[in-house]
Amino acid sequence: MSKAFDNLRLYAGVVKRVGYTLTLGMLHSGFRDELLKLYNSCSGQEPSGDDTPMDPFVIPKTDVFELFGNDAAAYEGVYECGFGHTTEFELKVISNLVKKWNPRRIFEIGTFQGRTTLNMALNSGSDTEIVTLDLPAGELASTKMDIEDGEVRYVKKEVSGERFIGHPAASKIRQVFGDSASFSFDEYKDSVDVAFIDGSHAYEYVLNDSEKVFPIMRKGGLIIWHDYTNWPGVWTALNELYEHDSRFRGLRHIGGTSIAILTL
Numbered sequence: 001m002s003k004a005f006d007n008l009r010l011y012a013g014v015v016k017r018v019g020y021t022l023t024l025g026m027l028h029s030g031f032r033d034e035l036l037k038l039y040n041s042c043s044g045q046e047p048s049g050d051d052t053p054m055d056p057f058v059i060p061k062t063d064v065f066e067l068f069g070n071d072a073a074a075y076e077g078v079y080e081c082g083f084g085h086t087t088e089f090e091l092k093v094i095s096n097l098v099k100k101w102n103p104r105r106i107f108e109i110g111t112f113q114g115r116t117t118l119n120m121a122l123n124s125g126s127d128t129e130i131v132t133l134d135l136p137a138g139e140l141a142s143t144k145m146d147i148e149d150g151e152v153r154y155v156k157k158e159v160s161g162e163r164f165i166g167h168p169a170a171s172k173i174r175q176v177f178g179d180s181a182s183f184s185f186d187e188y189k190d191s192v193d194v195a196f197i198d199g200s201h202a203y204e205y206v207l208n209d210s211e212k213v214f215p216i217m218r219k220g221g222l223i224i225w226h227d228y229t230n231w232p233g234v235w236t237a238l239n240e241l242y243e244h245d246s247r248f249r250g251l252r253h254i255g256g257t258s259i260a261i262l263t264l
Contacts (some may be wrong), residue, residue: 057229058239059260062252064093067261068100073123077115077163086116086198086226090257094196094224097261099123101222103193108132109180109209110199110226112154114161114173120196121169130173131188133180134160135199144181145208147200148233181208188216198226206237214247221264228253228260 073095086094098106098120104127106120111134121130135143137156147155160177164170176183180199195213199205206225213223227234238260241248251262 056232056235056239057253059228059242059251059253061255062261063255064096067093067254068096071096073099073119075119076122077118085113087257090226090259091116091119093254093257093259095119095123097222097224098194101194103128103221105188105192106130106194106196107188107192107213107216108196108198109213110134110197111161111175112198113157113159114163114165116196116198117161117173118164118167118169120194121164121167121172124172126172128172131176132161132173133176133178133183133199135179136160136177139179143179143200145200145204146202147205148202148231151200151202180212181205183212185212185216190216190218192216193218193221195221195223196226197223201227201231201233203233203237206234207241210237210241210248217264219264223262223264225260227258229258 071092073092075092075095085091094116103124106124106128108117108120108130111117111132114132117130117132121128124130135155140147140152140155159165161173161175164173192213195217197206197209197213199209210223210225217223225234225238228238229235238248238251242251248262250264251260253260
């Protein structure tokens with residue numbers, strides 16, 4: 001009986017401490033550091049004794065408080081997650097980043113249903129233009145490079161951008177179609193403040209999209225990649241860029257998400 005009571009007391013203490021850490025404790029850097037260490041430990045992010053990484057995620061971490069502090073964004077459909085979507089937390093992170101950067105132009109690769117597109121529109125200025133590029137289902141068999149087999153279902157959809165079609169915020173969104181490997185980005189050179197890369201997750205496509213986006217960015221702009229921790233093609237490509245291309249040495253992985261970012 002005494003042992004059961006001790007276990008219950010220990011459990012209550014853990015719940016109390018975790019509850020504090022995830023609420024008021026998040027306002028203090030010490031607790032955030034401990035939470036990040038716990039995340040790293042649970043995710044296998046800590047190096048082994050011989051300093052060999054235990055996993056493939058080599059990009060240094062940052063957290064949301066370093067990036068934008070408290071949540072100040074507006075959302076729609078944030079809890080309507082599914083295959084191919086950003087998570088609830090990721091959508092909030094992206095929305096807050098957009099709100100902080102206050103972009104005049106956003107370029108998105110990979111529209112899918114347009115959930116992220118819509119929320120970027122809701123958190124940008126009235127004169128912001130969002131250009132979103134999607135691969136039409138009819139071009140699936142003729143892409144310049146191979147996409148992952150698991151991505152076919154995201155391309156084979158009846159409607160692209162269904163979440164923002166008919167929405168008042170859709171007036172800020174310009175939808176374009178094509179294969180990002182052959183699409184011409186020339187007209188957008190030096191004009192984009194925020195880019196969101198969430199198209200094909202195949203290694204060659206991630207390299208292609210990262211390279212294609214770089215020249216269209218304004219100085220001080222922000223590039224966001226989704227699915228860094230979810231798809232081998234994404235983490236392999238981004239790790240390679242981080243380690244071997246000086247332009248990408250500023251890449252950071254937002255802890256608790258699959259999002260990687262680069263401030264230019």
